[in-house]
Amino acid sequence: xxxxxxxxxxxxxxxxxxxxxxxxxxxxxxxxxxxxxxxxxxxxxxxxxxxxxxxxxxxxxxxxxxxxxxxxxxxxxxxxxxxxxxxxxxxxxxxxxxxx
Amino acid sequence: xxxxxxxxxxxxxxxxxxxxxxxxxxxxxxxxxxxxxxxxxxxxxxxxxxxxxxxxxxxxxxxxxxxxxxxxxxxxxxxxxxxxxxxxxxxxxxxxxxxxxxxxxxxxxxxxxxxxxxxxxxxxxxxxxxxxxxxxxxxxxxxxxxxxxxxxxxxxxxxxxxxxxxxxxxxxxxxxxxxxxxxxxxxxxxxxxxxxxxxxxxxxxxxxxxxxxxxxxxxxxxxxxxxxxxxxx
Numbered sequence: 001x002x003x004x005x006x007x008x009x010x011x012x013x014x015x016x017x018x019x020x021x022x023x024x025x026x027x028x029x030x031x032x033x034x035x036x037x038x039x040x041x042x043x044x045x046x047x048x049x050x051x052x053x054x055x056x057x058x059x060x061x062x063x064x065x066x067x068x069x070x071x072x073x074x075x076x077x078x079x080x081x082x083x084x085x086x087x088x089x090x091x092x093x094x095x096x097x098x099x100x
Numbered sequence: 101x102x103x104x105x106x107x108x109x110x111x112x113x114x115x116x117x118x119x120x121x122x123x124x125x126x127x128x129x130x131x132x133x134x135x136x137x138x139x140x141x142x143x144x145x146x147x148x149x150x151x152x153x154x155x156x157x158x159x160x161x162x163x164x165x166x167x168x169x170x171x172x173x174x175x176x177x178x179x180x181x182x183x184x185x186x187x188x189x190x191x192x193x194x195x196x197x198x199x200x201x202x203x204x205x206x207x208x209x210x211x212x213x214x215x216x217x218x219x220x221x222x223x224x225x226x227x228x229x230x231x232x233x234x235x236x237x238x239x240x241x242x243x244x245x246x247x248x249x250x251x252x253x254x255x256x257x258x259x260x261x262x263x264x265x266x267x268x269x270x271x272x273x274x275x276x277x278x279x280x281x282x283x284x285x286x287x288x289x290x291x292x293x294x295x296x297x298x299x300x301x302x303x304x305x306x307x308x309x310x311x312x313x314x315x316x317x318x319x320x321x322x323x324x325x326x327x328x329x330x331x332x333x
Contacts, residue, residue: 097270
């Protein structure tokens with residue numbers, strides 16, 4: 001891989017973040033824009049949860065990550081703290097992999 | 101900001117401590133960097149190139165996409181396009197977090213380097229407890245993830261497999277579980293639950309036809325419903 005491509009990738013990813021942080025406040029203070037910005041994380045995290053659990057190298061893959069997500073949902077219904085939810089999801093997935 | 105309907109609370113010390121604890125815990129997920137280091141080198145990048153991508157780029161999904169294109173023998177420009185497409189959401193996150201990021205320029209640049217899925221989600225989770233808690237969550241998550249992600253990238257890139265395959269530890273299921281947990285509070289309100297459900301459906305549909313990066317953005321586009329006063333509730 002050429003160093004030019006590597007630096008372009010790395011610096012580009014950094015600039016994307018910095019650009020967002022320096023968007024003038026006046027552009028994003030309108031009521032309508034605020035409405036969108038309030039809903040944006042909800043929509044993106046929902047999309048992200050789904051693509052992370054079903055995403056494969058090529059399209060959609062169903063695998064044991066679903067066990068982890070199911071465990072997490074149960075833990076959340078039982079009002080478990082955040083870290084317990086994450087550890088339970090990882091441990092259950094690892095356990096099922098070990099058994100199969 | 102225009103007149104806000106609810107006053108912003110001042111975080112209690114307990115809320116700040118809880119935010120920091122959650123952040124440090126999520127930061128441990130960065131050990132997945134060992135997987136990136138190994139994948140990148142297998143894809144034909146040098147170990148040092150993998151390390152630069154983690155230190156400067158610091159966006160897991162984008163980095164994996166870049167390496168995957170290289171592994172498939174794709175042109176570097178294709179890898180760049182995939183990585184940047186996945187990175188667009190960080191721009192949107194930074195816009196959303198604008199009030200929480202430091203105002204002095206050098207600190208603001210440093211903080212924005214840490215704006216990724218995990219730090220944004222954790223900051224917003226603790227935002228109802230006041231800006232101090234949200235900032236504590238942001239920095240604890242960001243510094244923790246940055247440290248573990250970069251340290252383990254080095255290990256993976258230089259062939260240290262002592263941590264084993266992250267999938268064997270179930271770590272590939274930990275990330276979606278973390279996002280479900282971060283999403284959970286929004287699922288308790290009908291309006292935001294509807295937005296989340298619709299976004300998930302849109303993202304699922306998009307992942308059958310669109311390249312990586314598009315599904316999350318397509319799901320995010322559901323937030324445009326916020327343009328309507330009715331959806332703002």
